[in-house]
Amino acid sequence: xxxxxxxxxxxxxxxxxxxxxxxxxxxxxxxxxxxxxxxxxxxxxxxxxxxxxxxxxxxxxxxxxxxxxxxxxxxxxxxxxxxxxxxxxxxxxxxxxxxxxxxxxxxxxxxxxxxxxxxxxxxxxxxxxxxxxxxxxxxxxxxxxxxxxxxxxxxxxxxxxxxxxxxxxxxxxxxxxxxxxxxxxxxxxxxxxxxxxxxxxxxxxxxxxxxxxxxxxxxxxxxxxxxxxxxxxxxxxxxxxxxxxxxxxxxxxxxxxxxxxxxxx
Amino acid sequence: xxxxxxxxxxxxxxxxxxxxxxxxxxxxxxxxxxxxxxxxxxxxxxxxxxxxxxxxxxxxxxxxxxxxxxxxxxxxxxxxxxxxxxxxxxxxxxxxxxxxxxxxxxxxxxxxxxxxxxxxxxxxxxxxxxxxxxxxxxxxxxxxxxxxxxxxxxxxxxxxxxxxxxxxxxxxxxxxxxxxxxxxxxxxxxxxxxxxxx
Numbered sequence: 247x248x249x250x251x252x253x254x255x256x257x258x259x260x261x262x263x264x265x266x267x268x269x270x271x272x273x274x275x276x277x278x279x280x281x282x283x284x285x286x287x288x289x290x291x292x293x294x295x296x297x298x299x300x301x302x303x304x305x306x307x308x309x310x311x312x313x314x315x316x317x318x319x320x321x322x323x324x325x326x327x328x329x330x331x332x333x334x335x336x337x338x339x340x341x342x343x344x345x346x347x348x349x350x351x352x353x354x355x356x357x358x359x360x361x362x363x364x365x366x367x368x369x370x371x372x373x374x375x376x377x378x379x380x381x382x383x384x385x386x387x388x389x390x391x392x393x394x395x396x397x398x399x400x401x402x403x404x405x406x407x408x409x410x411x412x413x414x415x416x417x418x419x420x421x422x423x424x425x426x427x428x429x430x431x432x433x434x435x436x437x438x439x440x441x442x443x444x445x446x447x448x449x450x451x452x453x454x455x456x457x458x459x460x461x462x463x464x465x466x467x468x469x470x471x472x473x474x475x476x477x478x479x480x481x482x483x484x485x486x487x488x489x490x491x492x493x494x495x496x497x498x499x500x501x502x503x504x505x506x507x508x509x510x511x
Numbered sequence: 512x513x514x515x516x517x518x519x520x521x522x523x524x525x526x527x528x529x530x531x532x533x534x535x536x537x538x539x540x541x542x543x544x545x546x547x548x549x550x551x552x553x554x555x556x557x558x559x560x561x562x563x564x565x566x567x568x569x570x571x572x573x574x575x576x577x578x579x580x581x582x583x584x585x586x587x588x589x590x591x592x593x594x595x596x597x598x599x600x601x602x603x604x605x606x607x608x609x610x611x612x613x614x615x616x617x618x619x620x621x622x623x624x625x626x627x628x629x630x631x632x633x634x635x636x637x638x639x640x641x642x643x644x645x646x647x648x649x650x651x652x653x654x655x656x657x658x659x660x661x662x663x664x665x666x667x668x669x670x671x672x673x674x675x676x677x678x679x680x681x682x683x684x685x686x687x688x689x690x691x692x693x694x695x696x697x698x699x700x701x702x703x704x705x706x707x708x709x
Protein backbone atom coordinates (compact mmCIF):
# COMPACT_ATOMS: atom_id res chain seq x y z
CA UNK A 247 0.00 0.00 0.00
CA UNK A 248 2.72 2.40 1.04
CA UNK A 249 4.68 1.59 -2.08
CA UNK A 250 1.74 2.18 -4.40
CA UNK A 251 1.07 5.48 -2.63
CA UNK A 252 4.68 6.40 -3.28
CA UNK A 253 4.31 5.47 -6.94
CA UNK A 254 1.15 7.56 -7.23
CA UNK A 255 2.96 10.57 -5.77
CA UNK A 256 5.89 10.19 -8.14
CA UNK A 257 3.49 9.96 -11.07
CA UNK A 258 1.71 13.09 -9.87
CA UNK A 259 5.07 14.87 -9.65
CA UNK A 260 5.92 14.02 -13.22
CA UNK A 261 2.48 15.04 -14.46
CA UNK A 262 2.55 18.39 -12.72
CA UNK A 263 4.89 20.92 -14.27
CA UNK A 264 5.71 22.86 -11.14
CA UNK A 265 5.49 20.08 -8.63
CA UNK A 266 6.19 21.95 -5.42
CA UNK A 267 5.72 25.63 -4.77
CA UNK A 268 6.73 27.10 -1.43
CA UNK A 269 5.37 30.62 -1.66
CA UNK A 270 3.91 32.67 -4.55
CA UNK A 271 6.71 35.15 -3.84
CA UNK A 272 9.54 32.63 -4.03
CA UNK A 273 12.35 33.41 -6.50
CA UNK A 274 13.41 30.06 -7.89
CA UNK A 275 14.81 30.26 -11.42
CA UNK A 276 16.44 27.91 -13.88
CA UNK A 277 19.90 28.87 -15.18
CA UNK A 278 18.44 29.81 -18.57
CA UNK A 279 16.05 32.20 -16.82
CA UNK A 280 18.82 34.29 -15.24
CA UNK A 281 20.81 37.33 -16.39
CA UNK A 282 18.77 37.61 -19.59
CA UNK A 283 19.65 41.24 -20.42
CA UNK A 284 23.38 40.49 -20.66
CA UNK A 285 22.77 37.20 -22.47
CA UNK A 286 20.41 38.74 -25.02
CA UNK A 287 22.67 41.75 -25.69
CA UNK A 288 25.52 39.29 -26.32
CA UNK A 289 23.29 37.28 -28.64
CA UNK A 290 22.25 40.44 -30.50
CA UNK A 291 25.82 41.55 -30.93
CA UNK A 292 26.75 38.26 -32.57
CA UNK A 293 24.77 39.48 -35.59
CA UNK A 294 26.17 42.10 -37.96
CA UNK A 295 23.98 45.18 -38.05
CA UNK A 296 23.21 46.70 -41.42
CA UNK A 297 23.03 50.43 -41.96
CA UNK A 298 19.28 50.33 -41.52
CA UNK A 299 18.04 48.54 -38.40
CA UNK A 300 14.56 47.35 -37.50
CA UNK A 301 13.20 46.50 -34.08
CA UNK A 302 9.84 45.78 -32.52
CA UNK A 303 8.63 47.72 -29.48
CA UNK A 304 5.72 46.24 -27.48
CA UNK A 305 4.58 46.19 -23.88
CA UNK A 306 2.17 45.27 -21.10
CA UNK A 307 1.99 41.51 -21.44
CA UNK A 308 0.61 41.40 -17.91
CA UNK A 309 -1.87 38.52 -17.51
CA UNK A 310 -2.44 38.26 -21.29
CA UNK A 311 -0.59 35.09 -22.20
CA UNK A 312 -2.84 33.99 -25.07
CA UNK A 313 -2.44 37.41 -26.73
CA UNK A 314 1.31 37.49 -26.03
CA UNK A 315 1.70 34.09 -27.65
CA UNK A 316 -0.10 35.42 -30.74
CA UNK A 317 2.20 38.46 -30.70
CA UNK A 318 5.24 36.17 -31.01
CA UNK A 319 3.66 34.40 -33.97
CA UNK A 320 2.94 37.76 -35.60
CA UNK A 321 6.51 39.08 -35.15
CA UNK A 322 8.05 35.84 -36.41
CA UNK A 323 6.33 36.45 -39.75
CA UNK A 324 8.08 39.80 -40.22
CA UNK A 325 11.33 39.99 -42.18
CA UNK A 326 14.58 41.68 -41.14
CA UNK A 327 13.74 42.31 -37.49
CA UNK A 328 16.93 42.69 -35.42
CA UNK A 329 15.46 42.51 -31.91
CA UNK A 330 12.33 43.04 -29.80
CA UNK A 331 11.95 45.37 -26.82
CA UNK A 332 9.38 44.72 -24.11
CA UNK A 333 8.25 48.08 -22.73
CA UNK A 334 7.49 46.82 -19.22
CA UNK A 335 4.71 45.30 -17.14
CA UNK A 336 6.00 41.88 -17.99
CA UNK A 337 4.01 40.61 -15.02
CA UNK A 338 0.75 41.78 -13.48
CA UNK A 339 1.35 40.79 -9.84
CA UNK A 340 5.18 40.74 -9.65
CA UNK A 341 5.16 36.95 -9.23
CA UNK A 342 8.01 34.79 -10.50
CA UNK A 343 5.54 32.43 -12.19
CA UNK A 344 4.31 35.25 -14.42
CA UNK A 345 7.85 36.29 -15.41
CA UNK A 346 8.61 32.65 -16.26
CA UNK A 347 5.52 32.29 -18.43
CA UNK A 348 6.32 35.48 -20.36
CA UNK A 349 9.96 34.46 -20.80
CA UNK A 350 8.80 31.10 -22.12
CA UNK A 351 6.56 32.90 -24.63
CA UNK A 352 9.20 35.47 -25.65
CA UNK A 353 11.75 32.68 -26.10
CA UNK A 354 9.66 31.66 -29.10
CA UNK A 355 10.86 34.78 -30.93
CA UNK A 356 13.43 34.26 -33.68
CA UNK A 357 15.39 37.28 -32.41
CA UNK A 358 16.64 38.28 -28.93
CA UNK A 359 14.43 40.41 -26.71
CA UNK A 360 15.26 43.09 -24.15
CA UNK A 361 13.11 44.69 -21.50
CA UNK A 362 12.50 47.80 -19.44
CA UNK A 363 10.89 47.42 -16.04
CA UNK A 364 7.22 48.34 -15.55
CA UNK A 365 5.39 49.44 -12.41
CA UNK A 366 3.69 46.05 -12.01
CA UNK A 367 7.10 44.35 -12.21
CA UNK A 368 8.11 46.18 -9.04
CA UNK A 369 5.28 44.76 -6.90
CA UNK A 370 5.80 42.23 -4.11
CA UNK A 371 9.13 40.48 -4.85
CA UNK A 372 9.00 41.59 -8.50
CA UNK A 373 11.97 43.92 -8.24
CA UNK A 374 14.16 41.08 -6.94
CA UNK A 375 12.79 38.75 -9.63
CA UNK A 376 13.53 41.31 -12.37
CA UNK A 377 17.08 41.85 -11.11
CA UNK A 378 17.82 38.14 -11.09
CA UNK A 379 16.07 37.34 -14.34
CA UNK A 380 17.02 40.36 -16.42
CA UNK A 381 19.55 42.54 -14.58
CA UNK A 382 19.93 46.26 -13.94
CA UNK A 383 16.86 48.49 -13.94
CA UNK A 384 18.77 51.14 -15.95
CA UNK A 385 21.13 50.04 -18.71
CA UNK A 386 22.49 51.03 -22.10
CA UNK A 387 23.41 49.00 -25.16
CA UNK A 388 24.54 49.77 -28.68
CA UNK A 389 23.77 48.04 -31.93
CA UNK A 390 25.50 49.23 -35.07
CA UNK A 391 25.32 52.99 -35.27
CA UNK A 392 22.54 53.21 -32.71
CA UNK A 393 22.45 53.65 -28.96
CA UNK A 394 19.62 52.51 -26.69
CA UNK A 395 19.12 53.85 -23.18
CA UNK A 396 16.76 51.76 -21.04
CA UNK A 397 15.37 53.60 -18.05
CA UNK A 398 13.25 52.85 -14.99
CA UNK A 399 10.60 55.61 -14.90
CA UNK A 400 8.18 54.00 -12.42
CA UNK A 401 8.33 56.95 -10.00
CA UNK A 402 5.14 56.10 -8.11
CA UNK A 403 6.55 52.72 -7.05
CA UNK A 404 9.34 54.67 -5.33
CA UNK A 405 6.87 57.08 -3.71
CA UNK A 406 8.07 59.96 -5.95
CA UNK A 407 11.26 60.20 -3.91
CA UNK A 408 13.14 62.09 -6.64
CA UNK A 409 15.53 59.25 -7.56
CA UNK A 410 13.34 57.60 -10.23
CA UNK A 411 13.97 58.14 -13.07
CA UNK A 412 17.67 58.56 -12.37
CA UNK A 413 18.26 61.66 -14.51
CA UNK A 414 21.91 62.02 -13.41
CA UNK A 415 22.53 58.60 -14.87
CA UNK A 416 20.53 59.43 -18.01
CA UNK A 417 22.54 62.62 -18.53
CA UNK A 418 25.76 60.63 -18.19
CA UNK A 419 24.58 58.05 -20.71
CA UNK A 420 23.67 60.76 -23.21
CA UNK A 421 27.05 62.46 -22.72
CA UNK A 422 29.00 59.19 -23.04
CA UNK A 423 27.93 59.03 -26.67
CA UNK A 424 31.20 60.35 -28.15
CA UNK A 425 30.58 58.64 -31.49
CA UNK A 426 27.33 60.62 -31.79
CA UNK A 427 25.25 57.53 -32.40
CA UNK A 428 21.55 58.04 -32.95
CA UNK A 429 19.88 57.44 -29.61
CA UNK A 430 16.54 56.01 -28.50
CA UNK A 431 15.46 56.33 -24.86
CA UNK A 432 12.99 53.67 -23.73
CA UNK A 433 11.03 53.38 -20.52
CA UNK A 434 7.69 52.12 -19.29
CA UNK A 435 5.99 55.33 -18.16
CA UNK A 436 6.05 58.40 -20.44
CA UNK A 437 7.08 61.70 -18.77
CA UNK A 438 3.64 63.27 -19.29
CA UNK A 439 1.90 60.48 -17.32
CA UNK A 440 0.72 60.97 -13.72
CA UNK A 441 2.86 58.04 -12.57
CA UNK A 442 6.06 59.83 -13.69
CA UNK A 443 7.59 62.08 -11.03
CA UNK A 444 6.16 65.54 -11.89
CA UNK A 445 9.27 67.20 -10.44
CA UNK A 446 11.45 65.40 -13.00
CA UNK A 447 9.21 65.71 -16.07
CA UNK A 448 10.57 68.98 -17.47
CA UNK A 449 14.18 68.02 -16.82
CA UNK A 450 13.69 64.71 -18.64
CA UNK A 451 12.18 66.43 -21.66
CA UNK A 452 14.95 69.03 -21.63
CA UNK A 453 17.74 66.43 -21.51
CA UNK A 454 16.33 64.73 -24.59
CA UNK A 455 15.56 67.94 -26.49
CA UNK A 456 19.03 69.38 -25.93
CA UNK A 457 20.78 66.27 -27.24
CA UNK A 458 20.84 66.30 -31.06
CA UNK A 459 21.46 62.54 -31.15
CA UNK A 460 18.15 61.65 -29.52
CA UNK A 461 15.66 60.39 -32.08
CA UNK A 462 12.84 59.00 -30.00
CA UNK A 463 11.39 58.45 -26.56
CA UNK A 464 9.48 55.13 -26.48
CA UNK A 465 6.99 54.06 -23.80
CA UNK A 466 4.20 51.67 -22.85
CA UNK A 467 1.94 51.69 -19.73
CA UNK A 468 -1.09 53.49 -21.20
CA UNK A 469 -2.51 50.53 -23.11
CA UNK A 470 -3.16 52.70 -26.17
CA UNK A 471 -1.13 54.20 -29.00
CA UNK A 472 0.07 57.78 -28.72
CA UNK A 473 2.39 59.65 -31.09
CA UNK A 474 3.28 63.28 -30.51
CA UNK A 475 6.06 65.83 -30.18
CA UNK A 476 4.52 66.39 -26.80
CA UNK A 477 6.71 69.27 -25.61
CA UNK A 478 7.06 70.90 -29.06
CA UNK A 479 10.81 70.65 -28.67
CA UNK A 480 11.64 68.31 -31.54
CA UNK A 481 11.59 65.08 -29.52
CA UNK A 482 9.08 62.52 -30.72
CA UNK A 483 7.28 60.56 -27.99
CA UNK A 484 5.66 57.29 -28.97
CA UNK A 485 3.58 55.11 -26.64
CA UNK A 486 2.72 51.56 -27.71
CA UNK A 487 -0.44 49.70 -26.73
CA UNK A 488 -0.83 46.54 -24.61
CA UNK A 489 -0.96 42.90 -25.63
CA UNK A 490 -4.60 42.84 -24.56
CA UNK A 491 -5.29 45.36 -27.35
CA UNK A 492 -3.21 43.21 -29.72
CA UNK A 493 -0.91 45.90 -31.12
CA UNK A 494 2.78 46.79 -31.33
CA UNK A 495 5.12 48.94 -33.40
CA UNK A 496 8.03 48.31 -35.77
CA UNK A 497 10.74 50.97 -35.68
CA UNK A 498 13.01 51.29 -38.72
CA UNK A 499 16.06 53.52 -38.32
CA UNK A 500 18.60 54.65 -40.86
CA UNK A 501 21.03 57.56 -40.96
CA UNK A 502 18.44 59.58 -42.89
CA UNK A 503 15.22 58.86 -41.05
CA UNK A 504 13.25 56.99 -38.42
CA UNK A 505 9.97 55.33 -39.34
CA UNK A 506 7.36 53.84 -37.05
CA UNK A 507 4.81 51.36 -38.32
CA UNK A 508 1.82 50.38 -36.18
CA UNK A 509 0.80 46.73 -36.39
CA UNK A 510 -2.45 45.29 -35.07
CA UNK A 511 -2.47 41.50 -35.02
CA UNK B 512 9.31 42.36 16.07
CA UNK B 513 5.69 41.55 15.25
CA UNK B 514 6.94 38.48 13.44
CA UNK B 515 8.98 37.28 16.43
CA UNK B 516 6.01 37.76 18.77
CA UNK B 517 3.75 35.63 16.59
CA UNK B 518 6.37 32.90 16.30
CA UNK B 519 6.80 32.92 20.08
CA UNK B 520 3.06 32.71 20.77
CA UNK B 521 2.65 29.83 18.35
CA UNK B 522 5.62 28.02 19.83
CA UNK B 523 4.30 28.35 23.39
CA UNK B 524 0.89 27.25 22.18
CA UNK B 525 2.29 24.16 20.49
CA UNK B 526 4.33 23.24 23.58
CA UNK B 527 1.27 23.65 25.78
CA UNK B 528 -0.57 21.09 23.69
CA UNK B 529 2.04 18.48 24.50
CA UNK B 530 2.10 19.10 28.26
CA UNK B 531 -1.58 18.98 29.15
CA UNK B 532 -3.74 16.03 30.06
CA UNK B 533 -4.31 13.51 27.34
CA UNK B 534 -7.84 12.40 28.06
CA UNK B 535 -10.42 13.61 25.54
CA UNK B 536 -12.97 14.38 28.32
CA UNK B 537 -10.55 16.70 30.10
CA UNK B 538 -9.55 18.62 26.97
CA UNK B 539 -10.13 22.32 27.33
CA UNK B 540 -11.72 23.90 24.25
CA UNK B 541 -8.63 25.87 23.37
CA UNK B 542 -6.28 22.89 23.46
CA UNK B 543 -5.74 21.79 19.84
CA UNK B 544 -6.82 18.36 18.66
CA UNK B 545 -3.80 17.92 16.47
CA UNK B 546 -0.64 19.37 15.00
CA UNK B 547 0.23 19.33 11.30
CA UNK B 548 3.56 19.59 9.55
CA UNK B 549 3.43 20.33 5.83
CA UNK B 550 5.92 20.46 2.98
CA UNK B 551 5.26 23.00 0.13
CA UNK B 552 1.74 24.05 -0.93
CA UNK B 553 2.54 27.78 -1.26
CA UNK B 554 2.41 28.35 2.51
CA UNK B 555 6.13 27.77 3.20
CA UNK B 556 8.87 25.29 2.42
CA UNK B 557 7.87 23.78 5.73
CA UNK B 558 4.89 24.86 7.77
CA UNK B 559 3.52 23.62 11.07
CA UNK B 560 0.88 24.52 13.59
CA UNK B 561 -2.01 23.51 15.80
CA UNK B 562 -5.44 22.54 14.54
CA UNK B 563 -8.95 21.71 15.69
CA UNK B 564 -11.39 19.03 14.71
CA UNK B 565 -15.09 19.83 14.51
CA UNK B 566 -18.15 19.32 12.30
CA UNK B 567 -18.64 15.68 13.45
CA UNK B 568 -14.99 15.00 12.87
CA UNK B 569 -15.16 15.94 9.21
CA UNK B 570 -13.84 19.48 9.42
CA UNK B 571 -10.40 20.63 10.48
CA UNK B 572 -9.26 24.19 11.08
CA UNK B 573 -5.51 24.74 11.14
CA UNK B 574 -3.20 27.61 11.83
CA UNK B 575 0.13 27.08 10.10
CA UNK B 576 3.33 29.04 10.48
CA UNK B 577 5.46 28.62 7.37
CA UNK B 578 9.14 29.19 6.65
CA UNK B 579 10.93 29.50 3.35
CA UNK B 580 14.71 29.81 3.71
CA UNK B 581 16.54 32.03 1.22
CA UNK B 582 18.84 29.19 0.19
CA UNK B 583 15.83 27.29 -1.16
CA UNK B 584 13.34 29.98 -2.16
CA UNK B 585 15.57 32.87 -3.24
CA UNK B 586 14.12 34.99 -0.45
CA UNK B 587 13.51 34.41 3.23
CA UNK B 588 9.73 34.46 3.71
CA UNK B 589 7.71 33.77 6.86
CA UNK B 590 3.99 33.24 6.38
CA UNK B 591 0.98 32.62 8.58
CA UNK B 592 -1.90 30.61 7.15
CA UNK B 593 -5.42 29.81 8.25
CA UNK B 594 -6.70 26.70 6.58
CA UNK B 595 -9.82 24.52 6.62
CA UNK B 596 -10.14 20.95 5.38
CA UNK B 597 -13.41 19.13 4.81
CA UNK B 598 -13.18 15.36 4.48
CA UNK B 599 -16.66 13.87 3.95
CA UNK B 600 -15.81 10.16 3.54
CA UNK B 601 -13.76 7.46 5.26
CA UNK B 602 -13.04 3.87 4.23
CA UNK B 603 -11.39 1.30 6.48
CA UNK B 604 -8.57 -0.54 4.77
CA UNK B 605 -8.11 -2.99 7.63
CA UNK B 606 -7.57 -2.41 11.33
CA UNK B 607 -4.49 -0.32 11.06
CA UNK B 608 -5.35 1.87 8.12
CA UNK B 609 -8.14 4.24 7.09
CA UNK B 610 -8.39 5.94 3.73
CA UNK B 611 -9.82 9.41 3.30
CA UNK B 612 -10.16 9.49 -0.47
CA UNK B 613 -11.17 13.11 -0.87
CA UNK B 614 -10.65 16.35 1.02
CA UNK B 615 -11.28 19.90 -0.04
CA UNK B 616 -10.63 23.24 1.55
CA UNK B 617 -9.75 26.91 1.34
CA UNK B 618 -6.83 28.78 2.89
CA UNK B 619 -5.80 32.36 3.50
CA UNK B 620 -2.08 33.00 3.74
CA UNK B 621 -0.29 36.12 4.94
CA UNK B 622 3.36 36.68 4.00
CA UNK B 623 5.46 38.89 6.28
CA UNK B 624 7.76 41.45 4.70
CA UNK B 625 7.97 45.18 4.02
CA UNK B 626 7.68 44.49 0.27
CA UNK B 627 4.17 43.07 0.79
CA UNK B 628 1.18 45.36 1.40
CA UNK B 629 -2.23 44.58 2.85
CA UNK B 630 -3.68 48.04 2.30
CA UNK B 631 -2.74 50.23 -0.64
CA UNK B 632 -0.07 52.73 0.52
CA UNK B 633 -0.86 56.45 0.40
CA UNK B 634 1.12 57.22 -2.77
CA UNK B 635 -1.45 55.38 -4.90
CA UNK B 636 -4.83 56.68 -6.05
CA UNK B 637 -7.78 54.61 -4.77
CA UNK B 638 -8.12 51.29 -6.57
CA UNK B 639 -4.75 51.58 -8.38
CA UNK B 640 -3.94 47.96 -7.51
CA UNK B 641 -6.95 45.86 -6.57
CA UNK B 642 -5.30 42.98 -4.68
CA UNK B 643 -3.18 42.76 -1.51
CA UNK B 644 0.34 41.51 -2.19
CA UNK B 645 0.63 40.13 1.37
CA UNK B 646 -2.53 37.99 1.31
CA UNK B 647 -3.19 35.02 -0.94
CA UNK B 648 -6.46 33.13 -0.96
CA UNK B 649 -6.15 29.60 -2.19
CA UNK B 650 -7.91 26.25 -2.33
CA UNK B 651 -6.93 22.63 -2.60
CA UNK B 652 -8.18 19.09 -2.98
CA UNK B 653 -6.42 16.07 -1.57
CA UNK B 654 -6.57 12.78 0.23
CA UNK B 655 -4.94 10.92 3.09
CA UNK B 656 -4.17 7.72 4.93
CA UNK B 657 -4.82 7.46 8.68
CA UNK B 658 -2.88 5.19 11.02
CA UNK B 659 -3.88 4.91 14.70
CA UNK B 660 -1.14 4.56 17.32
CA UNK B 661 -1.39 2.93 20.76
CA UNK B 662 -3.77 5.05 22.80
CA UNK B 663 -1.52 5.52 25.86
CA UNK B 664 0.93 7.52 23.77
CA UNK B 665 0.79 11.30 23.45
CA UNK B 666 0.29 11.04 19.72
CA UNK B 667 -2.85 8.99 19.13
CA UNK B 668 -2.49 8.65 15.40
CA UNK B 669 -0.76 9.75 12.25
CA UNK B 670 -2.32 10.98 9.01
CA UNK B 671 -0.29 11.22 5.82
CA UNK B 672 -1.86 13.60 3.33
CA UNK B 673 -1.30 15.14 -0.07
CA UNK B 674 -2.93 18.23 -1.52
CA UNK B 675 -3.14 19.77 -4.97
CA UNK B 676 -3.65 23.50 -4.62
CA UNK B 677 -3.79 26.77 -6.46
CA UNK B 678 -4.37 30.37 -5.43
CA UNK B 679 -6.39 33.41 -6.54
CA UNK B 680 -3.89 35.18 -8.84
CA UNK B 681 -2.72 31.99 -10.55
CA UNK B 682 -6.29 30.81 -11.04
CA UNK B 683 -7.31 34.16 -12.51
CA UNK B 684 -4.34 34.01 -14.91
CA UNK B 685 -5.46 30.56 -16.02
CA UNK B 686 -9.13 31.31 -16.66
CA UNK B 687 -8.18 34.27 -18.86
CA UNK B 688 -5.61 32.27 -20.85
CA UNK B 689 -6.98 28.81 -21.40
CA UNK B 690 -5.27 28.58 -24.79
CA UNK B 691 -1.73 29.12 -23.59
CA UNK B 692 -1.99 27.81 -20.00
CA UNK B 693 -3.20 24.39 -19.02
CA UNK B 694 -4.80 23.51 -15.69
CA UNK B 695 -1.65 21.64 -14.60
CA UNK B 696 0.30 24.92 -14.90
CA UNK B 697 -1.48 26.35 -11.88
CA UNK B 698 -1.67 23.40 -9.47
CA UNK B 699 1.16 22.41 -7.19
CA UNK B 700 1.61 19.58 -4.74
CA UNK B 701 1.87 19.61 -0.95
CA UNK B 702 2.66 16.71 1.37
CA UNK B 703 1.98 16.62 5.09
CA UNK B 704 1.65 14.70 8.32
CA UNK B 705 -0.97 15.20 11.00
CA UNK B 706 -0.21 14.21 14.57
CA UNK B 707 -3.47 13.40 16.32
CA UNK B 708 -3.37 14.42 19.99
CA UNK B 709 -7.05 14.08 20.99
